[in-house]
Amino acid sequence: MAAAIFQGFGASTALSLSKSIDSKRVKLPFGRSLSERRASFVVVGSDGRLVSDSSRARKLVTNAVATKADSAASTSASKPGHELLLFEALQEGLEEEMDRDPHVCVMGEDVGHYGGSYKVTKGLAKKFGDLRVLDTPIAENSFTGMGIGAAMTGLRPIVEGMNMGFLLLAYNQISNNCGMLHYTSGGQFKIPIVIRGPGGVGRQLGAEHSQRLESYFQSIPGIQMVACSTPYNAKGLMKAAIRSDNPVILFEHVLLYNLKERIPDEEYVLSLEEAEMVRPGEHVTILTYSRMRYHVMQAAKTLVNKGYDPEVIDIRSLKPFDLYTIGNSVKKTHRVLIVEECMRTGGIGASLTAAINENFHDYLDAPIVCLSSQDVPTPYAGTLEEWTVVQPAQIVTAVEQLCQ
Amino acid sequence: MSAAFSSVRAVCHPGSFAGEKRGPPATAASGKFASGFLGSSGKVWFGALPAYVRAAPSARRRGSFSVVAVSDVVKEKKPKRSSSPPDLLVTKEEGLELYEDMVLGRTFEDMCAQMYYRGKMFGFVHLYNGQEAVSTGFIKLLKQEDCVVSTYRDHVHALSKGVSSRAVMSELFGKTTGCCRGQGGSMHMFSKEHNLLGGFAFIGEGIPIATGAAFTSKYRREVLKEADCDHVTVAFFGDGTCNNGQFYECLNMAALWKLPIVFVVENNLWAIGMSHLRATSDPQIWKKGPAFGMPGVHVDGMDVLKVREVAKEAIGRARRGEGPTLVECETYRFRGHSLADPDELRDPAEKAHYAARDPIVALKKYIRENNLASEAELKAIDKKIDEVIEDAVEFADASPPPSRSQLLENVFADPKGFGIGPDGRYRCEDPKFTEGTAHV
Numbered sequence: 001m002a003a004a005i006f007q008g009f010g011a012s013t014a015l016s017l018s019k020s021i022d023s024k025r026v027k028l029p030f031g032r033s034l035s036e037r038r039a040s041f042v043v044v045g046s047d048g049r050l051v052s053d054s055s056r057a058r059k060l061v062t063n064a065v066a067t068k069a070d071s072a073a074s075t076s077a078s079k080p081g082h083e084l085l086l087f088e089a090l091q092e093g094l095e096e097e098m099d100r101d102p103h104v105c106v107m108g109e110d111v112g113h114y115g116g117s118y119k120v121t122k123g124l125a126k127k128f129g130d131l132r133v134l135d136t137p138i139a140e141n142s143f144t145g146m147g148i149g150a151a152m153t154g155l156r157p158i159v160e161g162m163n164m165g166f167l168l169l170a171y172n173q174i175s176n177n178c179g180m181l182h183y184t185s186g187g188q189f190k191i192p193i194v195i196r197g198p199g200g201v202g203r204q205l206g207a208e209h210s211q212r213l214e215s216y217f218q219s220i221p222g223i224q225m226v227a228c229s230t231p232y233n234a235k236g237l238m239k240a241a242i243r244s245d246n247p248v249i250l251f252e253h254v255l256l257y258n259l260k261e262r263i264p265d266e267e268y269v270l271s272l273e274e275a276e277m278v279r280p281g282e283h284v285t286i287l288t289y290s291r292m293r294y295h296v297m298q299a300a301k302t303l304v305n306k307g308y309d310p311e312v313i314d315i316r317s318l319k320p321f322d323l324y325t326i327g328n329s330v331k332k333t334h335r336v337l338i339v340e341e342c343m344r345t346g347g348i349g350a351s352l353t354a355a356i357n358e359n360f361h362d363y364l365d366a367p368i369v370c371l372s373s374q375d376v377p378t379p380y381a382g383t384l385e386e387w388t389v390v391q392p393a394q395i396v397t398a399v400e401q402l403c404q
Numbered sequence: 405m406s407a408a409f410s411s412v413r414a415v416c417h418p419g420s421f422a423g424e425k426r427g428p429p430a431t432a433a434s435g436k437f438a439s440g441f442l443g444s445s446g447k448v449w450f451g452a453l454p455a456y457v458r459a460a461p462s463a464r465r466r467g468s469f470s471v472v473a474v475s476d477v478v479k480e481k482k483p484k485r486s487s488s489p490p491d492l493l494v495t496k497e498e499g500l501e502l503y504e505d506m507v508l509g510r511t512f513e514d515m516c517a518q519m520y521y522r523g524k525m526f527g528f529v530h531l532y533n534g535q536e537a538v539s540t541g542f543i544k545l546l547k548q549e550d551c552v553v554s555t556y557r558d559h560v561h562a563l564s565k566g567v568s569s570r571a572v573m574s575e576l577f578g579k580t581t582g583c584c585r586g587q588g589g590s591m592h593m594f595s596k597e598h599n600l601l602g603g604f605a606f607i608g609e610g611i612p613i614a615t616g617a618a619f620t621s622k623y624r625r626e627v628l629k630e631a632d633c634d635h636v637t638v639a640f641f642g643d644g645t646c647n648n649g650q651f652y653e654c655l656n657m658a659a660l661w662k663l664p665i666v667f668v669v670e671n672n673l674w675a676i677g678m679s680h681l682r683a684t685s686d687p688q689i690w691k692k693g694p695a696f697g698m699p700g701v702h703v704d705g706m707d708v709l710k711v712r713e714v715a716k717e718a719i720g721r722a723r724r725g726e727g728p729t730l731v732e733c734e735t736y737r738f739r740g741h742s743l744a745d746p747d748e749l750r751d752p753a754e755k756a757h758y759a760a761r762d763p764i765v766a767l768k769k770y771i772r773e774n775n776l777a778s779e780a781e782l783k784a785i786d787k788k789i790d791e792v793i794e795d796a797v798e799f800a801d802a803s804p805p806p807s808r809s810q811l812l813e814n815v816f817a818d819p820k821g822f823g824i825g826p827d828g829r830y831r832c833e834d835p836k837f838t839e840g841t842a843h844v
Contacts, residue, residue, distance in 0.1 A: 102628055131627050137660070142612040142653035149616020152601055153551065155623060172609055185594035185602065186584035187814035224821045245817040273820055273831065320823035323832030359832065 081264050087257040089231035090120045093238035094158065096267065098128055101156065104242055107134040107147055108160030108197075117162045118198055118257050144170035144195070148177045148247075151193040156242060164199030164251065165211040178247040179220040194241045196250035200291055200341055201378050201389050203255065210378035210385075214318050215347040217249055225318040226272050227251040227290040231261040233316065236270030244272060251318070253291045275322035281311035284335040284399055287326060287352060289315045292339045292390060299395035308399060318348055326352075327360050334365040335402050341389055344372040369398050492774055493709045499767070499776045500785065502708050505544055506536040506764045507789045509560035512569055513739075515793050516559065516576060520743050524801070525576045529590045532560040534706075534738035537763035538670050539564045541711025541733075542638055545719055551599045551637040553614035556591035557670075558603035561640060565598045569796035579803035586806045587814065607641075608648035611667070614639035615654045618665035618728075625725075636722040637665045644675025646689045655696040655730065664722035666715070667693075669732045670705065676741040677749045693730030705733030706761045709770065736761075 084092065098104045105128075106112075106121055112135035115122035125133040136143040140161065147157040161167040167174065178191055201210040214225055224246050228234035234252070241248040278293065279300060288296045293314050300310050311329050315321060330336055336356055338349040349370040356368055371390040378388050494502065513531040520529050532539065535557075543552060543564035554561040562572050567583055575582025576590055584594050591605035601617055604610030617637040624633040645651055646669060658665050669689050673680045681687055693700025699721075703714045711733055718729035736758035740747030771777050816822060825831045 105623065105627075129627070131623060137653070137656060139649075139653035139657070142615065142650050142657060145609060145612020145650070146616035146619055146654075146657065149553075149601065149613035149618075150620045150623070151616070152613065153617045153620040155620050172606060173612065176606060176609060177604075177613060181594075181602065182817050183814045184584060184588040184592040185596070185814075186582070186587045187817070188584070188594050188596040189601070190817040192817070222815050222821070224816075244820070246821045273823055273825075320821065323823065324825075327832055 079262060081262045083260060083262045084231055085257065086228070086231045086234050086252075086259045086261075087118050087120050089235040089261075089263060090228075090238050090252070091122055091124070093235040094121065094242075095124060095127070097239055097242040098124065098132065101242075102132075103154060104156045104158070105132045105134065105150070106158045106160065107136050107143055107150075109136060109138055109143075109162045109166075111135060111160050116160060118252075118254070120252075120257075121160065140166050140169035141173060145173040145177060147193050147195075148173060148181070148191055151191045151247075152181070152189045156192045156194075158194040158196060158242065161195065161197030163209050163254075164197045164213050165208050167195065167197065167213060168211075168216070171216070174217065174223070174247075174249075175220045179222040182222055190245050191247045192245045193247045194238075194244075194250055195247070196238075196241070196252060198252050198254045198257070200251075200253040200255065201373070201385065204380055204382055204385055205254070205378075206380050207377035212342045212347075212373070214249075214251055215342050218319055218348060218351060222247065223319065224248045224272055225251065226316055227253075227318055229253070229256060229290050229293045229314055229316070231259055232263045233270060233276060233314075235263060236268055237272065237316070239267075239269045240272045243269065248272065251290060255291055273317050273320060273322055275325040276314040276316050277311075277325065278314050279310065279312040281309040281333070283309045283333060283403055284311065284337055285326070285329040285333045286310050286312045286337045286339060286395070286399070287315050288312065288339040289318065289348070290341060292341050295390060295392050296339050296395055299392040299399070302392070302396050303399055306396075306400075308403060310399060315352070321352060321355055323355060323359060326356065330356060330360045331363050334363055336364065336368045337395070337398055337402055338368065338370040338372075339390055339395055340370070340372050342372055344370075344375050347372050366402055369402055371395065371398055492776070493713065494776070496776045499771050500781070502540050502544060502712070503764070503767055503771065503777075503782065504785045504789065505540040505564055506708065506767065507786055508563055508569070508792065509536045509539060510764060511786075511789050511793050512559060512563060512572070512796070515573075515797060517739070517743060519573075519576070519797065525578070525590070527589055527591075528556070528742045528744060529576070530557040530742045531739045532557055532737070534758065534762070535670055535672060535735045536560060537708035537711050537767075538640070538668065538705050538733045538735055541708045542640075542666070542668055542715040542719070545712065545715050546636065546638065549599060549635045550719075551601050551614065551617040551635065553601045553610040553617065553637065553639045554593070554603050555607075555610060555641055555645075556603060556605045557642075558591065558593045562593040562595065562598075562600055562603075565595070565600045567593065567595045567598050567600060569792050570799040571595075573793075573796040574800040574803050577800040577803070578805065579800055580806045580810065581799070581803040585810065585814075587810075601637075608645045608650035611639050611641060611645070611650050611654045614665060615658055615663060618658065618663035618722075619661070621664050622661065634723045634725075635664065636719050637663075638668055638719070639665060640668045640670055642675065643669060643671040643673065643680045643689065644678065644683065645669075646692070647683055652692075652696075655692065655698070655728070658728040659697045662725065662727035664725065665728045666718045666722055667728060667730045669730070670735055671732055672735050672737045674737070674741070674750060676745065679749075688732075690730060690732035696730075698728045698730055700730045700732070702732045702734070705735030706758070706763045706766065708763055708767050735763075738762075 094106070106124065110117055111121040112125035112130055112133045121133055144159050147159040150157050174195065178193060181189055182191055199211060199213055214227065217223060217225060224244065226237050226241065226248065228237050228250065237250060241250050278297065286296050296312055300312055303310050311333055313325060313329055315326065338352055340347060340349040342348045349372050353368045353370055371394055373390065374388050376388060379385055509532055513533050516525065516529055516531060519525050539560045543561065546552065548566070552561055552565050559572055562583070563569060571583035572593060575584055575586060575588060575593060578586045580586050584592060588594060588603065591603050593603040594600055601613055602610060604613065614637045621633055621635040621637070624630045655667065671680065671689060675683060690700035690702040701714050701718065704710050714731055718731055721727065721729055738759060768782060771782065772779065823831050
């Protein structure tokens with residue numbers, strides 16, 4: 001079922017560098033130590049800058065918030081905080097919450113002894129035992145339902161979809177039970193569950209393993225959805241999702257697990273309902289999330305060189321939209337470009353377009369432009385796959401046209 | 405084949421179901437039923453083919469089974485009514501409790517049909533008439549903390565579990581006093597207080613939920629170290645569900661982790677218009693238990709005392725931490741699938757046959773024959789229930805419908821899901837979204 005899941009591991013988000021990255025890509029060296037693996041990775045800071053990891057002392061932004069261009073690059077190794085990869089940040093958040101609350105438990109395929117297909121639950125089974133980190137049979141429908149039943153009766157389970165796409169098999173449970181049951185029970189039962197897993201277009205994983213399910217899930221009432229994009233927000237959102245009394249779907253991206261970032265040592269929890277200002281600007285609002293954030297930041301670099309000053313917002317909360325942050329930006333720039341990896345038809349971008357038009361139409365100087373993935377099953381061939389998702393050059397062109 | 409089976413049998417040998425220590429079974433009541441149904445032989449089925457299999461020529465070819473994992477409670481002991489004092493299956497109090505619960509279920513459902521035709525309730529309404537012995541036989545053995553997971557045919561499970569007739573009737577009337585404030589309806593009955601985890605309207609989806617509830621019991625005992633947590637979950641579902649993957653997936657997980665759960669199949673022989681025999685390669689559902697390493701039991705679902713015997717054992721097993729049990733209760737629904745079902749496919753003779761085996765009549769007979777209670781006492785119960793139901797209808801009718809402000813309540817347990825900030829106000833007033841909301 002999960003044949004190809006590891007291929008994306010280690011692949012970079014930086015398209016322009018894909019050649020050099022490919023040559024360095026490490027395939028599944030799980031036998032080796034982490035540091036060995038890290039050494040050969042190219043790392044993208046959360047502001048989208050590329051950092052070659054060959055010099056380990058090279059700085060990364062301290063957190064994912066709001067740094068203009070390269071101005072935040074002056075951190076140093078002596079800075080407080082600790083550096084880790086995105087999957088480690090998720091793991092750290094999970095572990096902290098499991099330490100904090102014994103009702104928090106994990107269930108899914110290979111989450112226990114194996115440590116999760118992307119190592120997000122690495123070491124947890126050893127620490128917390130097999131029942132708290134439960135390896136389930138391959139039965140998405142039933143173990144997701146089981147998580148919901150456990151949530152109804154007092155636990156706070158995190159259900160991992162080994163690949164987000166597999167959760168299509170659990171769609172009924174996610175929709176009818178996760179989403180609706182609090183309501184149909186007249187508010188009697190809460191479903192404090194987190195459903196999470198790797199999704200998005202990876203590196204030639206084929207159609208079924210390259211799905212963006214946020215568009216499928218967005219119209220389910222009663223569910224919150226967030227997408228993480230940096231180690232900092234991955235950890236903070238994971239912790240917030242676990243603490244929420246609502247069912248939350250946390251979207252991770254197969255190509256982002258190896259992003260490295262320095263994050264604070266002290267505990268922090270993010271808001272599930274807030275967008276993240278990645279780069280303040282004046283000319284155009286670019287709304288994006290998950291992996292496309294990095295394509296946008298690459299384009300932003302070019303745009304800045306061309307004299308544009310784009311404002312980049314990682315919307316993070318896919319449901320509900322943070323229309324407060326988004327609205328303020330629209331009122332400032334009067335132009336909106338949406339860049340998403342989701343499908344064109346009925347995707348997050350379509351919903352976002354509608355919400356902005358309904359609420360801020362008077363502030364718009366130009367129609368909203370939405371760049372989405374093509375409505376095709378993600379092809380296997382590298383070239384075709386590349387043309388399926390939005391590339392930085394397209395973003396540059398779109399902004400140029402929008403700002404004419 | 406038989407060798408493999410006997411090893412299975414050894415693994416999951418239902419020793420606890422052999423009724424050495426138990427009193428004589430419910431044969432006194434059932435022994436006189438019309439022949440042709442498994443219950444008519446006066447025993448929990450053991451080895452011989454049940455009636456519905458005997459009736460099917462295609463199934464008969466597969467007729468010799470070497471494995472059984474059923475109770476021979478009944479088979480081994482013949483009731484000796486001459487012996488004194490009679491070794492009865494229930495005390496007077498228990499007998500009357502069962503009787504009252506079954507009458508409650510029946511009367512409630514009959515009233516639902518009336519109210520439906522009078523336009524007081526709408527949608528799909530699935531009535532439980534005829535199957536009362538299953539709900540009563542199991543649920544009356546449960547504690548308040550034990551969980552029940554039901555299907556779309558859930559009114560009577562709710563009543564048996566202790567949800568008031570008023571709350572259930574009001575829910576059906578779509579009133580705010582309903583057990584789910586009018587937000588659930590006929591197929592979505594819930595009660596947190598009574599640990600009724602729901603009416604689940606799609607086939608099979610309740611089984612994973614039940615498995616999760618059972619997982620919580622195990623988790624509380626083993627991880628949270630609540631040594632006294634011996635809560636059991638009972639999942640009810642029908643014969644049609646037993647061809648659905650969730651059924652098998654959950655049998656596997658429940659047996660794998662020895663979860664405290666009882667899977668109760670209410671085999672009423674029909675999935676709307678699909679005969680069980682036309683849908684199922686091997687119609688003996690109970691046999692799927694041993695295949696997963698748990699006991700499978702086949703019991704006459706028209707005989708509440710036999711159901712109760714089996715339920716006692718299965719629930720006890722779960723409570724002791726010995727794992728799940730699959731119980732197939734052979735029963736029959738006296739009405740169509742739902743009130744919208746013209747019920748044209750079922751043979752009138754078949755219906756008449758089962759109508760003659762009405763579980764309430766049978767229990768009444770048992771009570772009377774064993775002098776557990778007088779006719780007057782039973783009549784008094786009937787009357788009391790009539791009044792309860794009348795009261796429920798009056799209550800539901802007089803209750804207010806939900807107000808508009810209720811519409812957006814309960815969508816999220818934490819209203820931040822609506823984009824509501826820490827100050828309790830929307831972070832952005834999206835008119836499409838916020839209009840009509842009052843207090844969330």
